Amino acid sequence: MIRRLSQARERGIPEATVARLPLYLRALNGMAERGLATVSSEDLAVAAGVNSAKLRKDLSHLGSYGTRGVGYDVEYLIYQISRELGLTQDWAVAIVGVGNLGRALANYGGFVSRGFRVAALLDADPEVVGDRIAGLNVEHIDELEAVIRRRGVSIVVLATPAAAAQQVADRVVAAGITSILNFAPVVLSVPEGVDIRKVDLSIELQILAFHEQRKTDRMTGGPAMAEEWPEAVDL
Amino acid sequence: MIRRLSQARERGIPEATVARLPLYLRALNGMAERGLATVSSEDLAVAAGVNSAKLRKDLSHLGSYGTRGVGYDVEYLIYQISRELGLTQDWAVAIVGVGNLGRALANYGGFVSRGFRVAALLDADPEVVGDRIAGLNVEHIDELEAVIRRRGVSIVVLATPAAAAQQVADRVVAAGITSILNFAPVVLSVPEGVDIRKVDLSIELQILAFHEQRKTDRMTGGPAMAEEWPEAVDL
DNA sequence: CTCACTTTGTGCATCGGTTCACAAAGGGAC
DNA sequence: GTCCCTTTGTGAACCGATGCACAAAGTGAG
Numbered sequence: 080m081i082r083r084l085s086q087a088r089e090r091g092i093p094e095a096t097v098a099r100l101p102l103y104l105r106a107l108n109g110m111a112e113r114g115l116a117t118v119s120s121e122d123l124a125v126a127a128g129v130n131s132a133k134l135r136k137d138l139s140h141l142g143s144y145g146t147r148g149v150g151y152d153v154e155y156l157i158y159q160i161s162r163e164l165g166l167t168q169d170w171a172v173a174i175v176g177v178g179n180l181g182r183a184l185a186n187y188g189g190f191v192s193r194g195f196r197v198a199a200l201l202d203a204d205p206e207v208v209g210d211r212i213a214g215l216n217v218e219h220i221d222e223l224e225a226v227i228r229r230r231g232v233s234i235v236v237l238a239t240p241a242a243a244a245q246q247v248a249d250r251v252v253a254a255g256i257t258s259i260l261n262f263a264p265v266v267l268s269v270p271e272g273v274d275i276r277k278v279d280l281s282i283e284l285q286i287l288a289f290h291e292q293r294k295t296d297r298m299t300g301g302p303a304m305a306e307e308w309p310e311a312v313d314l
Numbered sequence: 315m316i317r318r319l320s321q322a323r324e325r326g327i328p329e330a331t332v333a334r335l336p337l338y339l340r341a342l343n344g345m346a347e348r349g350l351a352t353v354s355s356e357d358l359a360v361a362a363g364v365n366s367a368k369l370r371k372d373l374s375h376l377g378s379y380g381t382r383g384v385g386y387d388v389e390y391l392i393y394q395i396s397r398e399l400g401l402t403q404d405w406a407v408a409i410v411g412v413g414n415l416g417r418a419l420a421n422y423g424g425f426v427s428r429g430f431r432v433a434a435l436l437d438a439d440p441e442v443v444g445d446r447i448a449g450l451n452v453e454h455i456d457e458l459e460a461v462i463r464r465r466g467v468s469i470v471v472l473a474t475p476a477a478a479a480q481q482v483a484d485r486v487v488a489a490g491i492t493s494i495l496n497f498a499p500v501v502l503s504v505p506e507g508v509d510i511r512k513v514d515l516s517i518e519l520q521i522l523a524f525h526e527q528r529k530t531d532r533m534t535g536g537p538a539m540a541e542e543w544p545e546a547v548d549l
Numbered sequence: 550c551t552c553a554c555t556t557t558g559t560g561c562a563t564c565g566g567t568t569c570a571c572a573a574a575g576g577g578a579c
Numbered sequence: 580g581t582c583c584c585t586t587t588g589t590g591a592a593c594c595g596a597t598g599c600a601c602a603a604a605g606t607g608a609g
Contacts, residue, residue, distance in 0.1 A: 095566060101520040105499065119586065128501040132568055132589095139588055147574040147587040164520050165527030172519070179421045183414035187515060195519055234522055241424075257529055258522040260515075264340065264424050266363040274525045276518045280495075281424045283511045284407070285336040285399050287469055287493040288429065290509045292400030294492055330596060354556065367559095367598055374558055382557040383605040 092163070096137040102127045103134070104160045104193075111153050119150035166194035173199040173232040175247050176239035177207050177217050180262055184238060185213040198230040203243070220247070224254045234258045241265045327398070331372040337362045338369070339395045339428075346388050354385040401429035408434040408467040410482050411474035412442050412452050415497055419473060420448040433465040438478070455482070459489045469493045476500045 106126035110118055120138075124131035138144060138151070141163050145151045161167055174181050177200050185197055202208055203220045210217045218226055226232065235251045237244050237259060244263035251259065252269055259275045261267055264282075267275055341361035345353055355373075359366035373379060373386070376398055380386045396402055409416050412435050420432055437443055438455045445452045453461055461467065470486045472479050472494060479498035486494065487504055494510045496502055499517075502510055 093566070097524050098517070098521055100524075101514075101517040102501070104520075106501075120588095121586085126501070128503070130568070132570090133566090135586090135588060136567085143588070145587050146576090148576050148585045150586070163524070165523040166520065168527075170519075170523055170526070179418035183418035184515065186414045193516070193520070194523065195516075233526055234519065258526045260518055260522060266337070266341075266361070268363070272529070274522060276522055278513060278515070278518060279336075280419065280422065280513070281428070281430075282333075282336040283495055283513060284405075284430055284469065285339075285401065285428070286332055287495060287509060287511055288400040288405055289332050289335075289398070291405070291468055291493045292403075294507070328596075355558095356556085365598065367600090368596085370556090370558060371597085378558075380557050381605065382603075383555045383607090385556070 092140045096140050097164075099127070099129065099133075099137055100160050100164055102129075103137070104157065104164070104166075107153055107157045107160070111157060115153050117146075117150045117152055118156075120145070123151070161193075168194065170195050170234055171198035171230050171232045172196065172234045172236060173201060173227060173230070174236045174238060175201045175220070175223070175251075176237060176243070176263075177202040177204075177210070177212060178238065178240075181236075181238035182212055184236060184262075185215065195234075198232055199226045201226065203239075223247075223250055227251065227254045227256065232256070234260065237261045237263050239263055327375045331375055332399075334362070334364065334368075334372055335395050335399055337364070338372070339392065339399070339401075342388055342392045342395070346392060350388050352381075352385045352387055353391075355380070358386070396428070403429065405430050405469055406433035406465055406467045407431065407469045407471060408436060408462060408465070409471045409473060410436045410455070410458070410486075411472060411478070411498075412437040412445070412447060413473065413475075416471075416473035417447055419471060419497075420450065430469075433467055434461045436461065438474075458482075458485055462486065462489045462491065467491070469495065472496045472498050472502075474498055 103123065106123055107118070109126070110123075120131045120135045124134040127134065135145075138156070141159055144156055144159055158167075172195050174184055174197060177185070181200065181202070185200055197213065197215065200212060200215050200217045201220050201223055202217055205219070208217050208219045227235075233256065235256050235258070237247060239247055241263045244261065244265050245267055248259060248261070248267045248269060252273055257273045259267070259269070259273065261275055261277045262279075264279055267277075269275060338358065341358060342353070344361070345358075355366045355370045359369040362369065370380075373391075376394055379391055379394055393402075407430055409419055409432060412420070416435065416437070420435055432448065432450065435447060435450050435452045436455050436458055437452055440454070443452050443454045462470075468491065470491050470493070472482060474482055476498045479496065479500050480502055483494060483496070483502045483504060487508055492508045494502070494504070494508065496510055496512045497514075499514055502512075504510060
């Protein structure tokens, strides 16, 4: 009984689905550790914190890997999702900017866990160049292009100050990198075909503050009624 | 000419809009520093990296704050967005878990910048309790409830190991917190009405890897043709 | 004042994503 | 084999968000 592949898998998995696959993968790994052999969409959905219909539709984009009346084989599904996400290969990651955040990232265990390997640390500050962090030598930013080439880096993490981020981004793009994870609080402009993902702590906090304000407003009897603005503002 | 408020502002700004307001705010602050008095939706949209129609629709949810033929008054718009996001008040934030990441967050400047103040650091490890980080004393997690109450903390940042996150979340929720920023790689379950935002480094990397794989697949002539799975997998 | 020009605010078509609800498929008992 | 139970995979309705395109509103020149 050879399993047929993917009438449903022409090309193009919805972006929203891709963003959830890592979540399913994590939940499945937990289940595999606990020795579960199969899991239903309902159980997996609960573990991942999503609706079960959504989960099934997501998985159906990868192919038809479940068994009706039974569920999904945990190990097999782990393999399929891993392969789809490209985690069966090894990705070399370079971290640029070894300040507090860069250091934290370099030492972050979960980073390395699945398929990713921190292959280089770079910084512009001669004070930190040469330091040994998480078993790696911090190299000078001048070496950027050479290091990327030599170590086969394909994903770059930007943890530089905001002012330096665009400049570094230009250089890594010129060096052939097409995947960037940006922690600097700036909107980077890059050519078509380069993927940027942005993690912005202060934006997350501001979104929380918005909702928190709404909640406390509601408690104290609606928002400030007459929403005047202070005279500090000159129009 | 007193400006009328918000026929368009009944209540309820779309979530997608809320998520972009901080972006606009950052772009506007940059413009204010450079001394610009007014800005068109087109220019602001470019600076924030969005479509100008979207920008105008977003701003229209706050009220009608532009002037046709002219644009938006930079300072006035900064004030309005800040007020809407709740940044005109001061938010006390507690960081739980003072490992590499917690330290980085405590020292992160952009954190404090607008309206947010790190008011407490907590950890379970007696080794780090008592340390002084970013001008704050690290307190023991046993003090959690007391510290939250005493310092008026309303937002909690979780930077604990995955295994501890749910337990801490339960405690802070019990202590009345309704806004949590979670860096631990777990799906937290919390009661209705509690807002959780999740930042997950490894998920971001996995999404990048997915797209990167697609790109390199395309270069090397399509995805691995016969997608067999290794015999390692037992069905 | 009128006219030409700029830029906002929004109606409308469209799109992607979510959810419901159910037919189809498989397993197991007998 | 038949029947019943479980669970998948998906059609279809729905919902929110996006982007086009334009009327309405304001500025400034003459």
